Amino acid sequence: MQSAKALRAMAATAMEIEVNDILDSVLPLEEVNLERIVIITPFGEAPPIPEEFDVIEESNLLLYLKVQEAEEDEEDDYVVVWAYRKW
Incomplete structure (x- = not known):
């Protein structure tokens, strides 16, 4: 999936990620409904990465970041x- 558009949103910790910082790196804000954004920041060991996600950026420090757009046949983009x- 080629949905990433050169994501470069790195943060000191997962909890410091700002929605707008991520969106600015992924898609122009006018193309995204902010209410449909979901940020998942589990504590502890990271769960397996779902196969449908591409690894966009991997930091040796703390984070994996992945982005998925809605399928073309879905009614709402997110x-x-x-x-x-x-x-």
């Missing part, structure tokens, strides 16, 4: 951002 804290 972007899902996964941020995993690395231990």
Whole structure:
């Protein structure tokens, strides 16, 4: 999936990621409904990365970041951002 558009939103910790910072790196804000953004920041060991996500950026510090756009046949567009804290 080629939905990333050169994501470069790195943060000191997963909890410091700002929605607007991520969106500015992914899609122009006018193309995204902010209410449909989901940020997942689990604490502890990162769960397995779902196969449908591409690894966009991997930091040796803390994070994996992935982005998925809605499928073309889905009625509502949305972007899902996964941020995993690395231990």
